[in-house]
Amino acid sequence: MTDILSQDEIDQLLSAISSGELPAEEFTQQTEQKKVKIYDFKRPDKFSKDQIRTVQMMHETFSRLTTTALSAKLRSMVGVHVTSVDQLTYEEFIRSIPNPTTLALINMDPLKGNAILEIDPVITFTVIDRLFGGAGEHFKISRELTDIEMSVIEGVIVQILNNLREAWATVIDLRPRLGTIETNPQFAQIVPPSEMVMLITLETKIGESEGMMNLCIPYITIEPIIAKLSAQYWFSSIRRGETDANKTIIQDRLEQVQVSISVEVGTIHLSFNDVLQIKKGDIIKLNNTTIRDDFTFKVEDRPKYKCRPGRVGSRLAVQIGEAIEDTPDEFLITTRSQEDY
Numbered sequence: 001m002t003d004i005l006s007q008d009e010i011d012q013l014l015s016a017i018s019s020g021e022l023p024a025e026e027f028t029q030q031t032e033q034k035k036v037k038i039y040d041f042k043r044p045d046k047f048s049k050d051q052i053r054t055v056q057m058m059h060e061t062f063s064r065l066t067t068t069a070l071s072a073k074l075r076s077m078v079g080v081h082v083t084s085v086d087q088l089t090y091e092e093f094i095r096s097i098p099n100p101t102t103l104a105l106i107n108m109d110p111l112k113g114n115a116i117l118e119i120d121p122v123i124t125f126t127v128i129d130r131l132f133g134g135a136g137e138h139f140k141i142s143r144e145l146t147d148i149e150m151s152v153i154e155g156v157i158v159q160i161l162n163n164l165r166e167a168w169a170t171v172i173d174l175r176p177r178l179g180t181i182e183t184n185p186q187f188a189q190i191v192p193p194s195e196m197v198m199l200i201t202l203e204t205k206i207g208e209s210e211g212m213m214n215l216c217i218p219y220i221t222i223e224p225i226i227a228k229l230s231a232q233y234w235f236s237s238i239r240r241g242e243t244d245a246n247k248t249i250i251q252d253r254l255e256q257v258q259v260s261i262s263v264e265v266g267t268i269h270l271s272f273n274d275v276l277q278i279k280k281g282d283i284i285k286l287n288n289t290t291i292r293d294d295f296t297f298k299v300e301d302r303p304k305y306k307c308r309p310g311r312v313g314s315r316l317a318v319q320i321g322e323a324i325e326d327t328p329d330e331f332l333i334t335t336r337s338q339e340d341y
Helices: 008-021 026-031 051-072 091-094 122-132 146-166 219-228 231-239 244-255 272-276 327-341
Strands: 078-089 103-108 114-119 175-181 194-207 210-220 259-265 297-299 303-313 316-323
Touching: 008 026, 051 078, 051 122, 051 146, 051 175, 091 194, 091 210, 103 146, 114 122, 114 146, 122 194, 122 210, 146 175, 175 272, 210 219, 231 259, 244 303, 297 316
Parallel strands: none
Antiparallel strands: 078 194, 103 114, 103 175, 114 210, 194 210, 259 297, 297 303, 303 316
């Protein structure tokens, strides 16, 4: 820890410099320390720490959605967690993955270029075994996928991409589409080897099988939205609340909800003994109700309107009148509580 000089010590140093006892150059060297940062021009940093942190938070949401989706699809215990988010060259990524493996080339529309979703063979064959009715035991298979296995894994990847779209929704309306699936990393050259990429590593566990899923996104692909990859923008997008699009979706869904309606003619309070003695042909007089009084029109047992009885052709009907001011449930609960005491 650097010592803090008192005012007297500072005055003595200045006096020593003025009298020539301590050269100014030596004083400068003693008080100043140069900080040198090593910079590798072969691996330039394209992403800031804030941007990497934001991408990690986005894909933590993606991992939770994928965990739920795969658990339901495979009917097995599935765990997907973000292990790390790194920046490296594309060549380093290609060299780090096994051969053969499952490489899904993803179109990142509306962004230009492609990304790669790499799934460890252990996870790939465990998923296929579960979907074919197997127990999903740990497999150590190193071979290319058959046509049937390729078709099965395509359906799983498409579902995973839907989760990716939802995780990126606060930043961009991403519409990822599956292009092709390769098994040899050398056939998946989406960018030059020296191009910087962001690598999101997801630890995946299905039953007793453990492996990795890697999402590789080139810098040139997300460069147009790089300014949006900040924690401040991400959180502000979450707090932005409902958009017009969301309101339209909610309104459309609410309009299709089925509700029950009823018309209340009147009410009366009877003892339980009187109810037991009711028989066919009995006449029950309702309280404060005449043929001229309005009925109560209810929606889901809540009074909404006053109405008058009538007919439309051969059918009974009611004519809606003035609205009834609805009493919130919270007020009713409070009133009851006060009455109880």
